[in-house]
Amino acid sequence: MKILLAEDDPLLGELVAHMLKKKASYHVDWVTGGEDAYDYALASSYDVLVLDWMMPGGDGTAICRRLRKEGYKGAVLMLTAKDTLQDRIDGLDSGADDYLVKPFEIDELLARLRALSRRNFAPIHEETARIRGLELHRTSQTVHRGEERIQLSPREFQLFDLLVQNQGLVLTREVIFDRIWGFDADVNLKTIDATIKLLRKKLGISEPDSFIQSVRGVGYRLEH
Incomplete structure (x- = not known):
């Protein structure tokens, strides 16, 4: 935050x-x-x-x-x-x-x-965001690669959208956890790593070449 x-x-x-x-x-x-x-x-x-x-x-x-x-x-x-x-x-x-x-x-x-x-104070972002051949549609909460629709869970979509909105910035695990789950949620920080792993898999990107980069001991960053 x-x-x-x-x-x-x-x-x-x-x-x-x-x-x-x-x-x-x-x-x-x-x-x-x-x-x-x-x-x-x-x-x-x-x-x-x-x-x-x-x-x-x-x-x-x-x-x-x-x-x-x-x-x-x-x-x-x-x-x-x-x-x-x-x-x-x-x-x-x-x-x-x-x-x-x-x-x-x-x-x-x-x-x-x-x-x-x-609480949702932020201005509404453009409905569609494009990155690395992917299209993110916020109104329908869907992600497409060309004509293919990539099936993401609500949490996976929210996490991907959060990273897209903050391209180039390192988001700590604590910030991600607070924004997506809330600190009073009955899960732990390892849930973020598991969700990132599933997100990469569904988006068809391998970890070594991933534009969703791990920042060791800190969190994650989406490269431009």
């Missing part, structure tokens, strides 16, 4: 960024001001924005309203020490999708991030 953390407290910001990377292997960009948060949010694609309410250069609610006005559709989680009912209402009315009061436990933050990531 890719997170933008906007927190001006250097100790808290460093701690949260470190724990998100260590405990969940998330990619975290950390900024300390509102203007930077606004610029980063529009310049890159994040799964969740974590915005502190009080920041120099524009507080979290102002940045959230500004982003929503610009058409930003991504998930936003607001962090704040303000905990009255009206504060919560104001935070959600600014366009935030969730609200977490300081101080908080890192495990609760992780749970809220997982919940937000499972």
Whole structure:
């Protein structure tokens, strides 16, 4: 998961960024001001924005309203020490999708991030993607090679589509597991390796020459 953390407290910001990377292997960009948060949010694609309410250069609610006005559709989680009912209402009315009061436990933050990531905030991708002679059709959730339809299970299709959407990027096993199964699923990380093996077989690609590449000890990458 890719997170933008906007927190001006250097100790808290460093701690949260470190724990998100260590405990969940998330990619975290950390900024300390509102203007930077606004610029980063529009310049890159994040799964969740974590915005502190009080920041120099524009507080979290102002940045959230500004982003929503610009058409930003991504998930936003607001962090704040303000905990009255009206504060919560104001935070959600600014366009935030969730609200977490300081101080908080890192495990609760992780749970809220997982919940937000499972919601479909992302814009709809083109229905058809083409790679290496294969056509992936998102509406029908099918894959074709010419006139041949390749039979994939729903999980195999979701995994292939996730790799296609992130061509050239290394996706960790933890990120894949979170996106496709969810961390509360009653399976383990080895399930990913087994699903990749079946996916390669059904797509008719051998592992040594596979464009679905294993990154030892990390995860998988789909080559362009």
